[in-house]
Amino acid sequence: MTTIAIVGGGFSGTMAAVNLARLSDHDMRVVIINAKRPLGRGTAYGTTRVEHLLNVAARNMSALPDMPSHFVDWLRSRHDFRNTSEAELRQMFAPRRVYGDYIRGLLETCLHPIDARCRVKVESIDDEAVDVAVNHEGLTVLLKGGDTVDAEQVVLATGNQPPGAFPSTSPLRHDPRYRSDPWDDWLSRLPPPGGRVVLLGTGLTMVDIVLTLAEIGWDGKIVAVSRHGMLPKSHFRGIAYQDYLPAEVDSMGLAELRAIVQQHRDRLRQMSQNSAIAIDKLRPHTQRLWRNLSTADKREFLKRDAAIWNVTRHRIAVSIHNKVTDALDSGRLQIVSGTIENLIPGEQHIDVVLRDADGNELIQSGDLIINCTGPQSHFHKRDCRCSIICWQRDWFVVMNSTLVFRLTTILPSLTASARLHRVCMQSVRCLKARCGRPLPFPNFEARRCELPKSFCSVSPRRFRKQTSLSTTSESSRG
Ligand SMILES: Cc1cc2nc3c(=O)[nH]c(=O)nc-3n(C[C@H](O)[C@H](O)[C@H](O)COP(=O)(O)OP(=O)(O)OC[C@H]3O[C@@H](n4cnc5c(N)ncnc54)[C@H](O)[C@@H]3O)c2cc1C
DSSP: EEEEEEESSSSHHHHHHHHHHHHHHHHHEEEEESSSSOTTTTTHHOOTTOOBBOSSGGGGOSSSSTTTTHHHHHTTGGGEEEEEEHHHHOHHHHOHHHHHHHHHHHHHHHHHHSOOOOOOEEEEEEEOOOEEEEEESSSEEETTTTEEEEEEEEEEEEOOOOOOOBBBBSTTTTTTTSSOOTTTTGGGGOOTTTTTEEEEEOSSHHHHHHHHHHHTTSEEEEEESSOOOOOOOOOOOOOOOOOOOGGGGGGGHHHHHHHHHHHHHHHHHHHHHHTTHHHHHGGGGHHHHHHSSSSHHHHHHHHTTTTHHHHSSSOOOOHHHHHHHHHHTTTSEEEEEEEEEEEEEOOEEEEEEEOOSSSSSEEEEEEEEEEOOOOEEEEEEEOOOOHHHHHTTTTOOOOOOSSOHHHHHGGGGSSTTOOOSEEEEOTTOOOOOTTTTTTOOOOOOTTTTTHHHHHHSSOOOHHHHHOOOOOOOGGGOO
């Protein structure tokens, strides 16, 4: 019987297993190896805090693209939402821990199927994968605890790694005033009322922390710093707007694309509409647009457009936006722009040294510093030994954080040095277009169940042949 090992049991690993279980027409054993974050929930949906909401409305959060109302139907089955109307449910930004219940529940139906005809046996192992070895029979995943898992194919779905480190004058690893992983416990390190918390980053993770501090009524000052000081924008009620990309868009460079988008943003403003609608209309096309850009254009985009793209594209619920605005208005939260250059632990505080756009040095001192700069996207710097080892051996790559690509789709976009062997792993945040930065274009809904389909439909021999391809084209990277 074929065995597929999946390293990582967050959303991606779980849904790879769930889709294998529901789509496979032959006997198969699927082993999920997961450590650190909760199985079936991962980093995003492992939060226990009720104030941490999804940043996508429930109607767009079905885990099963071929059953678009699956999540809303599941929500409706819960007692908590018995009095919530259909329209409200669809529009709702559910707590992420509720979404974690949903994904974990889907996994449960595979771990313990009530349908005896199920041909896929799904198991989970609570351990860390530290290496993948190639042998004559297939692959062996080595676990930290000393056990091994033999498999014909391995999916690396190791997802979000803690944020990258900043330079510091002395090591911060054991300093209780510094939290390098914002998804680990930091509440127990909170300074007493009147203290100062400095958050490195002004994105979605910063917002999570500000919400939690408001929820527990912590009475102190919060300073959030980032290069541009931009905050995520709010969701809004949009209008039906034309698909405006011309047929020849695939051959366009960044300058032409920018001009078209700007033209429609201006037009929307003239119509008294939110210009972000022009960005939303790109959503179905973003993967393709990104792939078609030259490396120089990708670099240029990451340098000049990525910050505004991120805050416009990854928006937050209106209720959350209002809470952040309240915190700003009341002075509890202050945003400071500047590039973080150094962290200096002193006797009383840790100083965060920043450089502003005019070249001036700024210092923000904190009783607690939390790194909210987002998941580490540099493969070689990631804390996951399994990914690092595979990367160093130069014999795989692909996969995931948000997407599960069809292998044939992803192959042409692999880098020359990243030959896909029998291990697949893809991270939208990790395939960095050689620029050392994350890909900005996840297309979450479209592709989620395609990897398992290709596993099911491709024979191991053909799979190996397909996946040993590599490309050398610069422009196709990422
Ligand atoms: C805070 C946060 C909020 C988000 N909110 C949303 C949202 O509202 N809507 C949305 O669509 N997307 C959201 N996202 C994006 C989200 O990351 C993806 O949607 C998706 O959850 C990523 O899942 P994943 O399985 O790839 O990664 P993860 O959730 O990070 O899961 C990876 C799992 O693999 C485990 N692992 C890693 N290495 C190993 C190893 N060597 N051995 C064993 N186990 C290992 C990890 O411990 C973890 O359990 C959010 C992301 C974050 C970080």
